[in-house]
Amino acid sequence: xxxxxxxxxxxxxxxxxxxxxxxxxxxxxxxxxxxxxxxxxxxxxxxxxxxxxxxxxxxxxxxxxxxxxxxxxxxxxxxxxxxxxxxxxxxxxxxxxxxxxxxxxxxxxxxxxxxxxxxxxxxxxxxxxxxxxxxxxxxxxxxxxxxxxxxxxxxxxxxxxxxxxxxxxxxxxxxxxxxxxxxxxxxxxxxxxxxxxxxxxxxxxxxxxxxxxxxxxxxxxxxxxxxxxxxxxxxxxxxxxxx
Numbered sequence: 541x542x543x544x545x546x547x548x549x550x551x552x553x554x555x556x557x558x559x560x561x562x563x564x565x566x567x568x569x570x571x572x573x574x575x576x577x578x579x580x581x582x583x584x585x586x587x588x589x590x591x592x593x594x595x596x597x598x599x600x601x602x603x604x605x606x607x608x609x610x611x612x613x614x615x616x617x618x619x620x621x622x623x624x625x626x627x628x629x630x631x632x633x634x635x636x637x638x639x640x641x642x643x644x645x646x647x648x649x650x651x652x653x654x655x656x657x658x659x660x661x662x663x664x665x666x667x668x669x670x671x672x673x674x675x676x677x678x679x680x681x682x683x684x685x686x687x688x689x690x691x692x693x694x695x696x697x698x699x700x701x702x703x704x705x706x707x708x709x710x711x712x713x714x715x716x717x718x719x720x721x722x723x724x725x726x727x728x729x730x731x732x733x734x735x736x737x738x739x740x741x742x743x744x745x746x747x748x749x750x751x752x753x754x755x756x757x758x759x760x761x762x763x764x765x766x767x768x769x770x771x772x773x774x775x776x777x778x779x780x781x782x783x
Contacts, residue, residue: 541568541657541660541661541664542568542569542570543568543569543570543591543592543653543656543657543660544570544572544588544589544590544591544592545562545569545570545571545572545590545591545592545593545594546571546572546573546574546575546581546584546585546588546590546593546594547559547562547571547573547574547575547594548574548575548576548578548581548593548594548595548596548599548604548607549574549575549576549594549596549599549621550576550577550596550598550599550600551596552576554596554621554642555574555576557644558594558621558644559571559574561644561646561649562594562649562653565646565649565650566649566650566653568653568657569592569653572588572590573588576599576600577599577600577601577602578599578601578602578603578604578606578607578610579601581593581595581607582607582610582611585611585614585616590615590616591616591617591656591660592616592617592618592619592637592653592656593616593617593618593619594618594619594621595607595608595618595619595620595621595636596620596621596622597620597621597622597624598622598624604618604620617637617656617659617660618636618637619636619637619638619639619640619652619653619656620636620638620639620640621640621642621644622639622640622641622642623641623642625641637652637655637656637659638651638652638655638656640652680694680695680696681693681694681695682695682698682729682730684710684717684719685719685720685721691717693710693712693717695730695733695745696745696747697712697713698710698711698712698730698735698745699711699712699713699744699745699748699762699763699764699766700742700743700744700745700748700762700766700768701723701726701735701742701743701744702723702741702742702743703722703723703740703741703742704718706720706721706722707719707720707721707722708721708722708723708725708726710726711764711766713764714764723737723741723743726743727743730743733745734746734747734781736774736777736778736781737774737777738760738768738769738770738771738774738778739768739769739770739771739774740771742768742769744760744762744768745762746778746781748762748763748764749761749762749763750762750763752778752779752782753767755770756772757769757770757771757772757773757774757775758770758775760778
């Protein structure tokens with residue numbers, strides 16, 4: 541698992557040391573930015589999808605706890621890095637994942653990163669479990685995974701789904717949602733509903749079909765005006781919905 545991270549540290553030498561340690565001993569951590577104060581850190585946090593923040597406690601014009609208060613709800617983990625051990629309880633109360641004392645021990649750094657990876661992996665497994673369960677148990681709705689959680693859609697609102705390699709484009713009215721799941725995944729998830737795989741790249745809501753054009757496989761026109769070719773091998777299955 542790759543972790544996107546930033547380093548928030550007011551001392552340039554300390555930033556460089558930590559960055560070199562991370563690059564050498566934590567290859568699954570990608571440092572995408574650095575900040576020397578809480579204002580610059582806040583900009584980085586708000587403009588990037590982060591998994592982890594290395595956070596010095598004491599900085600000019602505020603401290604780590606001021607920064608976390610400004611951030612509010614957060615999806616990233618924090619590893620506090622400080623020369624002082626008396627902030628440990630406050631860091632724990634701020635839901636820090638780990639507390640590193642300077643000078644940084646390489647072993648402790650590796651343990652801290654491994655701990656964050658374990659947390660993130662558990663979150664991913666839980667999200668996958670919730671997603672699969674929701675598809676099966678909530679009648680007429682499907683969950684669409686997103687980076688910050690998931691969106692719940694009414695199945696009846698989906699007009700069609702289109703494959704894009706390992707991604708699927710879901711078309712709802714005039715909007716498009718891109719999901720990092722295969723079309724086969726959605727074909728199986730929507731199998732209890734009137735959705736027909738009419739082509740290797742298309743899964744259509746049969747209730748949204750407004751016209752069928754004859755041909756070897758033919759084509760269907762959907763309620764939003766989209767015309768989709770029908771594979772000859774998929775034709776019989778599609779037409780069975782209209783008997």
